[in-house]
Amino acid sequence: MRFALLWLLLLVLVLVMGSDRTLATGQEAAQQSLPSTHFGAPDDPQSMTRLNSPITGFTNARPATNPQAPDAKPVGQQVCTACHAKEADNFAHSTHSLGMEAAIARDPATATCEACHGPGSEHAKRPAEHGLIIAFTKDRGTSVETQANTCLNCHEGGARDHWLGSVHQRNGLSCSDCHNPMTQVSAEGLTAKESINQTCATCHNDIRQQFNRRSHMPLPEGQMACVDCHNPHGTLSAALMKTDTVNETCYQCHAEKRGPFLFEHAPVRESCLNCHTPHGSNQHALLVAPIPMLCQQCHSHMRHPNDLFTPQQLATGTGPNERLMGRGCVSCHAQIHGSNSPSGPRLHR
Numbered sequence: 001m002r003f004a005l006l007w008l009l010l011l012v013l014v015l016v017m018g019s020d021r022t023l024a025t026g027q028e029a030a031q032q033s034l035p036s037t038h039f040g041a042p043d044d045p046q047s048m049t050r051l052n053s054p055i056t057g058f059t060n061a062r063p064a065t066n067p068q069a070p071d072a073k074p075v076g077q078q079v080c081t082a083c084h085a086k087e088a089d090n091f092a093h094s095t096h097s098l099g100m101e102a103a104i105a106r107d108p109a110t111a112t113c114e115a116c117h118g119p120g121s122e123h124a125k126r127p128a129e130h131g132l133i134i135a136f137t138k139d140r141g142t143s144v145e146t147q148a149n150t151c152l153n154c155h156e157g158g159a160r161d162h163w164l165g166s167v168h169q170r171n172g173l174s175c176s177d178c179h180n181p182m183t184q185v186s187a188e189g190l191t192a193k194e195s196i197n198q199t200c201a202t203c204h205n206d207i208r209q210q211f212n213r214r215s216h217m218p219l220p221e222g223q224m225a226c227v228d229c230h231n232p233h234g235t236l237s238a239a240l241m242k243t244d245t246v247n248e249t250c251y252q253c254h255a256e257k258r259g260p261f262l263f264e265h266a267p268v269r270e271s272c273l274n275c276h277t278p279h280g281s282n283q284h285a286l287l288v289a290p291i292p293m294l295c296q297q298c299h300s301h302m303r304h305p306n307d308l309f310t311p312q313q314l315a316t317g318t319g320p321n322e323r324l325m326g327r328g329c330v331s332c333h334a335q336i337h338g339s340n341s342p343s344g345p346r347l348h349r
């Protein structure tokens with residue numbers, strides 16, 4: 001009897017510990033993955049964009065507030081489409097439209113067009129007078145602030161926690177500079193151009209062009225997007241980095257560079273950008289300068305020869321030098337990102 005009880009206790013213990021372990025690895029996995037590129041994962045409880053959500057979404061969609069037409073009353077979708085059949089046609093295929101139709105089927109009073117454009121009675125009376133309807137086109141009388149607030153009514157928080165004060169907000173960008181909710185031109189994200197990268201390139205074409213250099217990460221090949229490293233809606237870190245530091249962003253995909261290492265190489269810990277440029281380089285492996293000059297920017301008093309390198313020292317020259325030949329310094333200092341070998345303090349192995 002005693003034995004049986006003991007076994008039972010043991011079994012319970014094992015079960016409890018087992019479940020604890022799966023929980024822990026689950027959390028670790030979450031910590032190691034980059035915040036999702038598709039910010040509004042449907043199963044993300046933080047997401048403010050879930051369809052049928054009791055708090056937000058379309059279920060309780062109300063007409064937006066237009067400070068320039070305080071007396072306007074909602075008129076409903078049929079009135080808008082009477083004059084804007086073409087726009088309504090394009091809109092019918094968009095993510096918003098699908099959700100709104102579902103909500104309207106349940107409650108015909110749900111705001112649709114007017115959830116974004118504000119109440120339309122005044123505009124319907126005097127369509128040529130700008131400002132009476134919330135417009136997202138430049139110079140149509142609606143301030144950028146009103147435009148953004150309209151979208152943020154439903155999309156506040158999450159990836160947009162730091163929209164206010166972000167470099168894009170401060171420079172007067174509107175949500176509609178990157179998003180076009182009136183028609184489905186992109187597979188996802190309702191971006192203004194077919195892809196995220198093209199959308200960013202409308203203003204940052206110089207950066208997009210850098211990805212055409214000889215060495216680059218596979219962004220032109222369609223395997224990556226600007227939002228793998230940046231959150232265009234604003235972050236707490238410089239240059240809209242998606243994580244707190246540059247290195248943290250790089251570790252998400254280059255995890256083996258995180259270490260820990262027995263012998264660290266100080267500049268790697270400090271910032272990958274000491275030696276690499278993220279958007280493209282004409283040097284091998286995205287390096288900011290060719291080897292050995294890259295290394296000599298910091299290492300000038302070495303115990304081994306510290307030559308001034310000349311073309312004669314190339315493999316084809318009269319006095320070939322191993323520090324210029326092949327992979328240069330990294331022919332010997334191969335573990336340039338850090339070494340775990342007990343005899344690797346010089347990053348040899």
Ligand code: HEC
Pocket residue numbers: 037038039040041047049148151152155158159160163168173174175176177178179188189191196199227232233
């Ligand atoms: C500088 C460009 C840019 C600006 C400005 C911008 N966005 Fe985005 N937004 C993007 C990109 C790129 C994505 C990513 C799409 C994807 O991952 O599929 C995105 C994703 C989203 C998403 C879908 C994913 C999610 O987070 O739920 C929403 C909603 C969104 N943005 C709303 C807004 C709102 C509201 C504003 C204005 C306050 C805004 N955006 C301003 C570029 C921008």
Ligand code: HEC
Pocket residue numbers: 075076079080081082083084113114117118119120121123124125127128129130131133134135136140
């Ligand atoms: C009686 C016809 C009529 C009705 C009804 C109407 N519109 Fe318009 N709307 C127009 C015309 C005409 C223009 C073009 C004005 C111009 O280009 O000067 C316009 C322009 C707009 C614009 C562009 C902003 C601007 O200032 O040019 C938006 C957005 C818009 N309408 C949305 C709506 C919405 C939403 C509704 C329903 C609430 C609606 N309209 C109802 C005729 C109408």
Ligand code: HEC
Pocket residue numbers: 077080081084087088091096112113114115116117136137176179180181182
């Ligand atoms: C999710 C928010 C949203 C909803 C819902 C919405 N619109 Fe728009 N609408 C926009 C934005 C943003 C733009 C500016 C698009 C752009 O950048 O060209 C716009 C532009 C327009 C324009 C002006 C087009 C131009 O060339 O400037 C008209 C007209 C319009 N919408 C009518 C409608 C009608 C009619 C409906 C309902 C069937 C509707 N909208 C629903 C956000 C919305």
Ligand code: HEC
Pocket residue numbers: 040042049050051056057058061062095096099115116150151152153154155175176179181187188189190191
């Ligand atoms: C009435 C609430 C409401 C308003 C106002 C609104 N949205 Fe949305 N939006 C939603 C919902 C709900 C979804 C669907 C989320 C989903 O699919 O999980 C959505 C989806 C999106 C997406 C993601 C689409 C995709 O395919 O991934 C973007 C981007 C977006 N909205 C941008 C905007 C912009 C820009 C504005 C202002 C012009 C705006 N929204 C206004 C409720 C709203």
Ligand code: HEC
Pocket residue numbers: 167168171173177178196199200201202203204226227230231232238239240
């Ligand atoms: C409508 C124009 C426009 C679009 C589209 C745009 N940006 Fe910007 N972006 C700006 C402006 C303006 C600035 C600030 C001026 C500057 O520093 O060059 C800026 C600055 C930045 C910065 C530098 C931030 C800093 O702190 O130095 C990053 C990173 C950036 N944008 C990323 C993106 C990404 C990613 C996209 C696409 C999702 C995008 N931008 C789309 C206009 C735009």
Ligand code: HEC
Pocket residue numbers: 197200201204207208217219224225226227228229230238239246278279
């Ligand atoms: C592999 C990650 C990565 C990708 C992908 C990426 N960036 Fe960057 N971006 C960075 C880093 C890192 C910085 C520099 C941050 C710093 O200097 O502190 C940066 C800086 C910037 C800056 C501001 C500084 C400058 O060089 O002018 C802009 C603008 C920018 N990126 C836009 C883009 C655009 C647009 C895309 C897509 C075409 C893109 N980035 C793709 C990592 C990335």
Ligand code: HEC
Pocket residue numbers: 215216217218224228229246249250251252253254272273276277278284285286
């Ligand atoms: C979203 C994933 C992702 C992120 C984030 C990322 N990389 Fe990459 N990186 C890649 C991929 C994919 C390759 C190509 C690997 C291949 O071709 O085998 C690559 C290649 C490289 C290369 C080798 C290029 C060559 O020509 O051999 C370097 C160097 C590099 N990345 C540095 C960085 C740095 C520095 C950062 C942080 C600013 C970073 N990466 C962030 C995915 C990423």
Ligand code: HEC
Pocket residue numbers: 247250251254257258265267268269271272273274275276285287291327330336337
């Ligand atoms: C002290 C300079 C230096 C720093 C700092 C540095 N790297 Fe490198 N990295 C190099 C050199 C040199 C090469 C080329 C090695 C070769 O040719 O074998 C390289 C190659 C790479 C490669 C491609 C080959 C490989 O090993 O996979 C990746 C990816 C990479 N680095 C990522 C990173 C990341 C991520 C960081 C920041 C954590 C970083 N590097 C920091 C010097 C550096």
Ligand code: HEC
Pocket residue numbers: 265266267274275291294295296297298299329330333336345346347
């Ligand atoms: C941004 C400056 C910087 C760059 C660029 C740089 N290093 Fe370093 N390196 C350091 C610092 C700082 C240390 C640590 C020195 C110490 O601990 O005394 C170090 C340590 C080393 C060590 C170990 C030396 C020792 O005394 O333990 C080697 C080997 C080395 N670097 C080789 C290289 C090579 C090869 C390159 C080029 C691919 C390079 N470094 C690029 C700054 C740099």
Ligand code: HEC
Pocket residue numbers: 292295296299301302303304322323328329330331332333346
């Ligand atoms: C043929 C192999 C080889 C090549 C090529 C080489 N090194 Fe070294 N390096 C060594 C060895 C071996 C040591 C260890 C010397 C010792 O511990 O006394 C060393 C030590 C170092 C050290 C640490 C000791 C010191 O003198 O401060 C630095 C820094 C260093 N090398 C940088 C470089 C740089 C930069 C280059 C390229 C210009 C380079 N090495 C090319 C073999 C090489």
